[in-house]
Amino acid sequence: MHAGLRRRLFLATAGALGVGLAAYGAACTREPAPAPPSAATGDDSRTLRVWWAQGFLPEENEAILAILDRWKRAENREADVRFMPVNEMDAELLRALDEGKPPDLFHSTVGDMRIIPILAWRNQLADVSDLIEPRKHEFIPTAIEASYLKNKVTKQRGCYAVPFGQQLSYIHYWRDQLAIAGLGDQPIPTGWSEYWRFWKEAQDRLRAQGREGVYGLGLSVSPMDVDSFNTFEQFLEAYGARIVSPDGALLLDALGTRDKIVAVLREYAGFFNDGYVPKDAVEWTSAGNNIGFLEGRLLMTTNGSLSIPLTQKLDPNEYNLGARELYYDKMVTAGWPDRPGGGPLRMIVGIKQIVTFERSRNKEAAKSFLRFLLSPENMNLLLRDGGKGRYLPVTTRLLEDPYWSDPEDPHLSAALRMALGPTRPGYEAYSAAYTEVQFQNVWAKALLSVLQNKASPESAADWAIAHIKDTFEKWD
Known part of the structure; x- marks a missing residue:
């Protein structure tokens, strides 16, 4: 493995990211959701092994578990879900790749900025164009652009990630x-x-x-x-x-x-x-x-992301009146001003992605689950019911759902207006080398x-x- 990459992963694990996540949980009076127990032992070679970023909200963990349960019943297979702190995921994944035992599916909330472009560059991700190409027209252009990454072995761009959510500044x-x-x-x-x-x-x-x-x-x-x-x-x-x-x-x-x-x-x-x-x-x-x-x-x-207002989006009851007033009346989410020369500012979008690996033992099962996940019903469960809108969808059909444009929700409707304007992915999607610029x-x-x-x-x-x-x- 690249020595510089090992060093930066050590620093990320031991340093600032861990401190930041701990402080954020305390500040928001909402700790990261506890990881539920694994759904299976993972010993069976047919068991789908999933590594998933531990949710900011408990409902995020519950949503992906519910979707996996639906898939297991439909496919008559087992799945082992490991919920992990984001600041530990990259180092754990690289160790698993070194040992030749990567998971079948991997999602990190910062994967699009950090590890995914690097692994695509090194030819370690499985091509998922068979999933994306037939439905390419369903996705917003920026999501597609962020999912076609450069591979130094093939010297071409390939579709190495399945996009499912987006976040803006x-x-x-x-x-x-x-x-x-x-x-x-x-x-x-x-x-x-x-x-x-x-x-x-x-x-x-x-x-x-x-x-x-x-x-x-x-x-x-x-x-x-x-x-x-x-x-x-x-x-x-x-x-x-x-x-x-x-x-x-x-x-x-x-x-x-x-x-x-x-x-x-x-x-x-x-x-x-x-x-x-x-x-x-x-x-x-x-x-x-x-x-x-x-x-x-x-x-x-x-x-x-919308994590700041979501700390105050609580269930309507007598104990949450103050938080609901903050969310609906006092706190505002808004777009950026026009460019200095005039005209709308193009927003840089982070595209949340899921990947599988060349050496994953259950690639076909992984693709089966990804195909299942991309259904509108399951995407709504993951992003709307589970994430409460922390990330927006990346398909035009889901973005047209009235949930996102509801004028009664001042934060989601503002986020949607920004997402429908001019956007581009981060430079990490254009060159894996830029992940190092970002990390530094x-x-x-x-x-x-x-x-x-x-x-x-x-x-x-x-x-x-x-x-x-x-x-x-x-x-x-």
Whole structure:
């Protein structure tokens, strides 16, 4: 196995991701759902072995178990489900691959950004085009684009992942806090510069009322937080800075790209230096902005799923009235402003995927289950009933379900509007080498060089460009 990959997996397992998940569970007063017992012993060679990311909600675990039970009855087979913490999955999987004993099915909530493009590149994933090609027209284009990954052995792209959900970088803000600031009746600007000035003004007004601990912008600048990388990438997209082409080529030397990276670094760092981003944002884990937002320290923040509002989407009863008021009345999910030059901002979408392996012992059974899972009934059970809308569907038929556009649910309907706009997958789908750029969180490190080491945005951009080029040159 690639030595660098082993090292980064060790760091991910031992370090920031684990801390972030633990803190997030505590902050949201909802611990990750306990893993149910396995459905079978797994000793039978005909038993379908499934490794699945442990759910954020108990219902997520229950949903996949229910779908597997349906499949088992239909196919007269057994299945062994292992629910795993996300920060342990990649290392466990690589050990299993080294031993020649991978599971038959694998799903990690960060697989599309981390391990899946790498394994496709190394020819370790089974081709699933026989599942996707006949129904390709049913999927949104971005889901298909993210599932056709480059293989260094065949030197071609192949369909190595089955897409089933999507997540975007949402903006959440507090409606009631804007009212206190005297801005509740004003529409939030859609122009890029005007939008960010609006949140600065909101902070200034609240500070003038004695709210010293409140910040207008919950933008992470921490190398330990994936939100910092994803948010910075969305800024780059807004400025038109293209880093990787769809065929996997680096675009860093294209005319104007460096200047656009410099502009983003200057603007993003300026928010922090001007006091509109908390000082501790340089140390946030993946839970940092979530905690700050739920505590009311942040007027707005960005997040890569609907997990923040879902902490307050509780059953209607006398004990949950406060949470329901937060979900339906005070907390808002919204899209991003227009690009600096005008026009809608193309959103970067994370496509949730399931894979099987070349060396899986039950590939045909795995494909049988995937075919079964893709039925609208089962997809609704997984995403709607189990996930409560944390991830949106990736088929046009399911996106037309009134559940997602329900105007009574302010968060799901806002998420749907964003998903129906212009989108693209993360650069990891274009080149497996970019998984290393993401893992190293190059953009956050460039930002910190400006904020802490007083580097100029120009020198920070040059460092980031050189680092990314070096990563691509050494990639194998």
